[in-house]
Amino acid sequence: MALDTMTDFRTRLQDWLPKLVLAPSFAVTLLFVYGFIAFTVVLSFTGSKMLPRFDFVGFENYAKLFALQHWHIALANIAIFASLYIVICTSIGLLLAILLDQKIRGEGVLRPIYLYPMALSFIVTGTAWKWFLDPGIGLERVMRLWGWESFSFTWIKSNDLALYCIVIAAVWQTSGFVMAMFLAGLRGIDNEILKAAQIDGASNWQLYRRIVIPLLRPAFLSAFVILSHLAIKSYDLVVALTGGGPGRSTEMPATFMYSYTFTRNQMGIGASSAVIMLMTIAAIMVPYLYAELKEKK
Amino acid sequence: MASASSSAMQDTAVSTGRVTRTFVYLVLALFALFYLLPLYVMGVNSVKPLVEITSGNMMALPQVWTMAPWHSAWSTAQIGVEPTGLKPYFLNSILMVVPAVAISTIVGALNGYILTKWRFRGDTWVFGLMLFSCFIPFQIVLIPMAMVLGQLGLAGSVPGLVLVHVVYGIGFTTLYFRNYYAAFPTELVRAAQIDGAGFFRIFWRILLPVSGPIAVVSVIWQFTNIWNDFLFGASFGGTSQPMTVALNNLVQSSTGVKEYNVHFAGAILAALPTLFVYVVAGRYFVRGLMAGSVKG
Numbered sequence: 001m002a003l004d005t006m007t008d009f010r011t012r013l014q015d016w017l018p019k020l021v022l023a024p025s026f027a028v029t030l031l032f033v034y035g036f037i038a039f040t041v042v043l044s045f046t047g048s049k050m051l052p053r054f055d056f057v058g059f060e061n062y063a064k065l066f067a068l069q070h071w072h073i074a075l076a077n078i079a080i081f082a083s084l085y086i087v088i089c090t091s092i093g094l095l096l097a098i099l100l101d102q103k104i105r106g107e108g109v110l111r112p113i114y115l116y117p118m119a120l121s122f123i124v125t126g127t128a129w130k131w132f133l134d135p136g137i138g139l140e141r142v143m144r145l146w147g148w149e150s151f152s153f154t155w156i157k158s159n160d161l162a163l164y165c166i167v168i169a170a171v172w173q174t175s176g177f178v179m180a181m182f183l184a185g186l187r188g189i190d191n192e193i194l195k196a197a198q199i200d201g202a203s204n205w206q207l208y209r210r211i212v213i214p215l216l217r218p219a220f221l222s223a224f225v226i227l228s229h230l231a232i233k234s235y236d237l238v239v240a241l242t243g244g245g246p247g248r249s250t251e252m253p254a255t256f257m258y259s260y261t262f263t264r265n266q267m268g269i270g271a272s273s274a275v276i277m278l279m280t281i282a283a284i285m286v287p288y289l290y291a292e293l294k295e296k297k
Numbered sequence: 298m299a300s301a302s303s304s305a306m307q308d309t310a311v312s313t314g315r316v317t318r319t320f321v322y323l324v325l326a327l328f329a330l331f332y333l334l335p336l337y338v339m340g341v342n343s344v345k346p347l348v349e350i351t352s353g354n355m356m357a358l359p360q361v362w363t364m365a366p367w368h369s370a371w372s373t374a375q376i377g378v379e380p381t382g383l384k385p386y387f388l389n390s391i392l393m394v395v396p397a398v399a400i401s402t403i404v405g406a407l408n409g410y411i412l413t414k415w416r417f418r419g420d421t422w423v424f425g426l427m428l429f430s431c432f433i434p435f436q437i438v439l440i441p442m443a444m445v446l447g448q449l450g451l452a453g454s455v456p457g458l459v460l461v462h463v464v465y466g467i468g469f470t471t472l473y474f475r476n477y478y479a480a481f482p483t484e485l486v487r488a489a490q491i492d493g494a495g496f497f498r499i500f501w502r503i504l505l506p507v508s509g510p511i512a513v514v515s516v517i518w519q520f521t522n523i524w525n526d527f528l529f530g531a532s533f534g535g536t537s538q539p540m541t542v543a544l545n546n547l548v549q550s551s552t553g554v555k556e557y558n559v560h561f562a563g564a565i566l567a568a569l570p571t572l573f574v575y576v577v578a579g580r581y582f583v584r585g586l587m588a589g590s591v592k593g
Contacts, residue, residue, distance in 0.1 A: 017496040018415035025408050025467050026423055032445075032464045033430040036438040043440060052440065096328060099321050112579050113329045116336075119575035119582065120568050121525030123541045127548050127564040128335035131342075131557055137350055145354045176332065180583055233434050236527040240545055257436040262532075267440060274436040285432045293425050 037278065044272035050265040061272040071273065073248055074256040077163055081252065082231035084167045085174075090223055092171065093178025094216075098208065100179070101186045111183075114176035122173065126240020129169040130156070159249040162242050166234075166250060169241055174230065178223050185219035186212065225288045229281050253277050343367060343562035350557045366558035370566055374559050375550060376543050383563055386543035390524060390570075392455045393539055397462040398519040404463070405470020405515055406508060410500050412471070413478040414486045424475060431468035438465075439532055446533055453535015461533060462523045469522075470515045473588055477511040478504060510581070517578055518585035521571045540567045 047057045065071050096114060100107055117125065132138045133156045143151035155161035189212060197211055235254035242250040244259075253273055261270030342350055343366050345359040353360075372382035412424050442461065443452070451457030481504065489499050530539040538546075544567045548560045575582050 014495055018411040019417065021407050021496075022411045022423070025404055025427065025471070028464055029427050029430055029468070032438065032442070033433065034426070036441040037433070039441040040437050052444070092328070096325070099325055102318070102321055104321070104325065110325055110329055112575075113332050115579070115583065116572065116575055117332060118586065119521055119571045121527065121541050121571070123525075123527055123545050124564045124568045125335070127544065127560055128339050130548070131560065132335060132338050132355070137355055137557060142354055142356050172332065172335070177586055180586065184587060229432050235436075236541070239527070239531075240548070243549065254434065254436055258439075258532075261440060271440060274434065274439070277434040278437045281432060281434055282429075285429060289425060289428055289432075293421055293428075 040271045040274055044268060044275045046268055048267035048271070050267065052267060057268070061268040065269050065272050065276075068269075070248060070251065071253075071256060074251045074253045074273075077250060078232065078252050081163060081167060081170075081234070082228060084164070085170050085231050086224060086227045088167065088171045089175045089178045089227055090220070092175040093223065094182050094213075096175075096179040097182035097186055098212075100183060111180070114179055116176070117173045118177045120173070122234075122236035123240045125169050125173050126237050129165065129172070130241050133165050133168075156242065157246060159246055162246060162250050166238060166241055170231075170234065170237055173237075174227065178227070181219050181223055182216060185216045189215050221288070225284060228284050232277060232281050339561040339565055342558055343370075343565055345558055347554070347556055347558050366556070366562040367566075369556070370547070370559045370563035374547055374556070374563065375553070377546050377550075383540065383543050383547070383566055386538055386540045387566065389455060389534075389537050390540040393458045393462070393537075394520055394523050397459045397466065397523050398516055400459070401463045401466035401470045401519055402512060402515045404467050405472075406474045406505075406512070407500070408467065408471040409474025409476075409478050410504055412475045413481070414483060414499075414504070415496070424471065427468045427471055429468075430465065431472070435465065435528055439528075443532065452533065453537060455537045457533055457535075458529060458537065458539065461529050462519075462526070465529075466519055466523065469518060473511055473515045473518070473585070474508070476588060477508070481507065510584075513578060513581045514585040514588065517574055517582050520574060521582070524571055 042054075043052055044061055045056050045058060046053055047055045047060070100110065104110070133153070135141065135152075135154045135157060138153075140151060140153040143153070156165045193211060193215075194207060197207055202210070233254060234252060235258070238244060238250055238252050238255050244251045244255045253276070257270050257273045257277065260266045260273065338355060341358060342355060344362050344364065345353075346361055346363055346365070349357075349359060349361070370383055372384050373380055374382045376383065376386065408427075412420050446452040446457045446460075449457070449460075451460060485503060486499055489503055494502070524539075525541060526539070527541045527545065530542040531545075534542050544563050547563050
């Protein structure tokens, strides 16, 4: 009898063990991710300043947020930055992938060169580009020393153009990664389809325009999702490259949230800006992840 | 147009003429220069005396070679208020990265094993919830995280940073191992089960021995991500700031002369560990990137 209960216990333990081992991860995720999200959402409806308070003020923070000039600058900047970043990264990535796919000698050397920036931190990237784009010591000076006396490149000091410096550095960092994604997609295309089209007299241009690029749809989708979520989260690069300046000209939602929450003691407004960021990313990621996980079944 | 009959399977069947090919190589070479440029600028200027940068040409090779900027960046440069150099912060980063990578990889392996070989109702939802956590803007958790770390007495400490990185890292490690184990024949697991092997025994004897490649992917991904993190380090680092935060403090410091050469040496120091990993295990790094983007 005792032996029976013993084996019974053991089998039941074996049934429960997997869930027991998974439980801590799941609990931690529920608490630290979803619990924290809920907490920040709640905070965004309170009048919290330096410390969290629970005096509910309804949508006041959101109303204040969208009345702030500062937030409008951040929104305009992220819109410009994200669209340029996504379009340029995708174009360069696709171009390089197609060119590398032409039976190139030295592909094994070129590919890692295109991709290594992805291994660097945005702070390192920001430091390198900050000084390279600095008119006093960087590109402008180099061009003048090389004899182009009238060359001028002062974007990083300009209220209107500093944002494009962030685009340059961000593209430099991630375009190689997009290249790798497209290259993997290209290598997965069945050559028989291409040969058949060639026999039908399709030109190279038509081949890419009509067959190859449409077949790369999944890679385009992945690139878009990854790049857009990277763009919305971009914080480090802005801090390292421009610090949000000159003035507030390169402020982004991520830097806005940080400064309102931790340096300006407007926690309620900071929380509401974080909620807006989350909703934007969720609008892109949730359908994508849902589709990916659904397909697997 | 000639048909490319001799093309290797993985290459494209498209063929191009001589002129086009020259053009292709030219474009590829120009892009290679673009990607290498910042590395060259950092490297060359980190071994120059400051005067050669401020009154010389940034693209030129040094006239006088000096390791002084490296020495300064490592051990004497002013970081914040202390003239400690980056050395103590480099150590902080190591102390943070090693346990965080180890724990998140082990946990991810177990999670992936359970989610593929011990499936239960709703497991896809559990996984989906964990996966989404990789993509949230971390701004949404900064405020409560700061409070919780304070409550636990872990604010501004290396263990606090380890906790944060493990918590927000297990989504990705679970993803890697789940996708990898999904391709492993479940029949073998069932057979071992019938032979009386238990949960941990099956993991230890059957799954783990074949997990080498994906473990490398996971370790490299976690290492790169955690080493390069800035937001958590800046928010919760306190007196145990990691390398990235210290580098930023060094570069942004507004007092005194801007020592560009020291900044560049510091930037390379901050980049060296991840660059090293990339050079020795680039193949796995790329695999990790791809797996993180094409979820499948």
